Amino acid sequence: MVSRPLASRTPHNSEPTNSSSPSRDGADDEENRLTQKFAAFRYLVPLTQNPDVLFLNAASAPPSNLVVxxxxxxxxxxxxxxxxxxxxxxxxxxxxxxxxxxxxxxxxxxxxxxxxxxxxxxxxxxxxxxxxxxxxxxxxxxxxxxxxxxxxxxxxxxxxxxxxxxxxxxxxxxxxxxxxxxxxxxxxxxxxxxxxxxxxxxxxxxxxxxxxxxxxxxxxxxxxxxxxxxxxxxxxxxxxxxxxxxxxxxxxxxxxxxxxxxxxxxxxxxxxxxxxxxxxxxxxxxxxxxxxxxxxxxxxxxxxxxxxxxxxxxxxxxxxxxxxxxxxxxxxxxxxxxVLGPGDVEGYLYYLTGSLRRECEALGIRVVGPVERRERAPHICVLDLDAETWGPYLAGFWGARFTVNRLGIRVSFGFFNSVEDVRRFVRVLELGVERGLRV
Structure with missing residues (x-):
């Protein structure tokens, strides 16, 4: 069976996406350039094409790629x-x-x-x-x-x-x-x-x-x-x-x-x-x-x-x-x-984490760690969520891959992640909040 690309699917369990999630609409020229550039490399990581997996754990170990x-x-x-x-x-x-x-x-x-x-x-x-x-x-x-x-x-x-x-x-x-x-x-x-x-x-x-x-x-x-x-x-x-x-x-x-x-x-x-x-x-x-x-x-x-x-x-x-x-x-x-370019990788990862941080703020979910860009990593966001309730919800029901640490749920991006991954994850968070999971 040939799976549809992840970007074309709704979150696992077929609940609808939310158009208010992060979008390229209004993004400046640089963000559009980076989004288009890295979309072309997503195919190099076959796991991104699996509709049942939302991989957000690059800081632990990214999935392998066709170059390697x-x-x-x-x-x-x-x-x-x-x-x-x-x-x-x-x-x-x-x-x-x-x-x-x-x-x-x-x-x-x-x-x-x-x-x-x-x-x-x-x-x-x-x-x-x-x-x-x-x-x-x-x-x-x-x-x-x-x-x-x-x-x-x-x-x-x-x-x-x-x-x-x-x-x-x-x-x-x-x-x-x-x-x-x-x-x-x-x-x-x-x-x-x-x-x-x-x-x-x-x-x-x-x-x-x-x-x-x-x-x-x-x-x-x-x-x-x-x-x-x-x-x-x-x-x-x-x-x-x-x-x-x-x-x-x-x-x-x-x-x-x-x-x-x-x-x-x-x-x-x-x-x-x-x-x-x-x-x-x-x-x-x-x-x-x-x-x-x-x-x-x-x-x-x-x-x-x-x-x-x-x-x-x-x-x-x-x-x-x-x-x-x-x-x-x-x-x-x-x-x-x-090919990727260190400066472009850094800028793109900042764009993804910045998008997630803004959406979490709108949901009332606190992102742990420094706010200033110069003091925070491009690829890591730690969400102040209770691991005992949110962990099984995210992993078991939605196929998300992340790290639970002492501060909460650590989400981390790689060059293979997309704006659609952020959209999908934000919708999962919205549904969790709607279902009464504690923020």
Missing amino acids: HEAITKYSSDALYAADPHAAWRETREEARGLIARCINAENPRTLAFTRDTTEGLGGFVRALAGAAGFGKGDNVVLLDNEHPNMVFCWLALRESTGIEVRIVPTVERARREGRVRAVGMETLRPYVDARTRAVGISSVSFDAGQVHDVQGICAELRPRGVHVLADVSQHVGIARLDVREMGVSAAAFSLHKGLNCPTGVGALYVSPRAFAESGDLVPPVVNMAAVGNMRESLLVDVDQPVQYFPDARRFEHQNMSLVGVAAAAAFTRFYLE
Whole structure:
């Protein structure tokens, strides 16, 4: 059976749409341009053609697409039929490294190491920095209380072995008091930073309510004082324009399965040349032959010679990485940079979330998080709805895919979403309100 396109259908269960939902009528020329541009790419994500699914969960992991599918198919074909495919795969790996370096405006491709995921990148840098800088009792690191658990655990794991203090900045209670989740800048951190602060760990875009923290402002004040800033940019890469040099971080880790639409199991770690210059010898916590610059072709290790690590992020890389993952990364990152366009992706996602925010306001549904565009992520809206009642209603009855978190119902968009998706979801919300679900 051939399904009609999602845009031509009413919400699941065949209830009528509402003409007062978000529309392109009255949209400015730029919004019309973006809407038309991204409508042409919707077919690349076959799940969007399923009338029983309304996918609004890109911040967790987007559905795959035909660009990635083609890259994986080619990889599989090479594995089946090529006598020695590894040479070509290694070339693809370096192509992907260069493309991702462009994506984040890194100094050069060698500032990037491929990792298994964000956690491996964060943990590798944290452990290496702790050893090189000699973290000890009396030193401290500053984190937010709503930071992603994987960032927090990387630092907590050092407390027993180094004696370092992990200082947690309380933002959750403040948000409860004020009824508003705010983005964080240096003013929030300043009371917790002192002469013994060695590092700050922070996400550039928060995973919970999509706050865009002022990492650049934090770096501008703390990096000249020798304080390292480690950023989790997983909710930033492939979603909005990112310039790690302008941001000024010591290092940044990210997965490739979110904004860059790759399979899980591959991420990247950026380490700035300045961080290497300031920290001495950053020895990775797990050392293998891919990290060593003076590895002999014979693979015999001369234990009497000093180990010469690569003088850049490549020392954090493992020999046996996900080559199928980096093949997907090369294909989609090129598509993102050269076809979709980072600025257009960012603008289009802001348009979708802006439309949803306006409609929610009209319905009396509060959107959690910053209001100002510069302080909120392009792709995330968290609706202040009771998960126990709204969750089953949205998922079971309407086929919506979203994330339930501590703040409510998190809705997140990707390049494949459409204005019609917003219309359809708003109508679902209207029907829920009409049925008496609590707002």
